[in-house]
Amino acid sequence: KLIAWTPRGDVTLVEKPDVPEFFELGRNLLGLRTDADGGLRPQSPSRLEKLLVSPLAWLLDELGAKHIPWQPEQLGVALRGSLAHEVFERLFVPGSPLPGDSEIDERVPDLLLDRIKAIAPFLQAAAWVVERRTLEAEIAKSAKHWTMVLTAIGGEVVGNEFWLSGEIFGHPVRGKADCLIRLPNGLPVIVDYKKSGTKGRRKRLEAQWDLQVDLYRKMSASVDERSSAEVL
16 A cells, blocks of 8 residues: 655555556567568667666667757767777778888878868867867877787788678677777687777676677677678
């Protein structure tokens, strides 16, 4: 029973409503999005992670019911990551020698400006000069560190921006990987660049338990037909 009261101080007991713990909706919510042929659209590892963390947030995303507030143009985390990824893709080219520090310092400003013109032209304005230079410095620093890592492990870049596809529990899954490298022993390593990080995610990775990584691991992955020939 539940206790109810009024502003005058009257107290009564009311019956607790019979609310079921589970609802049977009568349809597979993973099938909300379909392709032109009526087949199930693949889920990405990040979408499936959202499904595990917050089913309601995932459902609203599937229905296109997300709140999109108006805001002025800004250099947020997502845009910074996109620009950095595209610069890396042009710096670390499959089949080419790894760039040295001087080459990175020379090429990053032009590569970044080219990508800004393509996907974020507002950053060309004089008001954004400080942010541009800061981003240049961050990308150059990260690129030098990545060259050092690849040199230390003997890694060879064999593909950039390629798709992986497979299925989990019978549902199609597709994800885009940033880079594929090959170690001297022939072992392939899939790399996902991150422009920002959190202590929580770092701890999960160090403990060898991260939802997205585990989803990729469980995929029966194969290189998607849209990937470049170099990856194959």
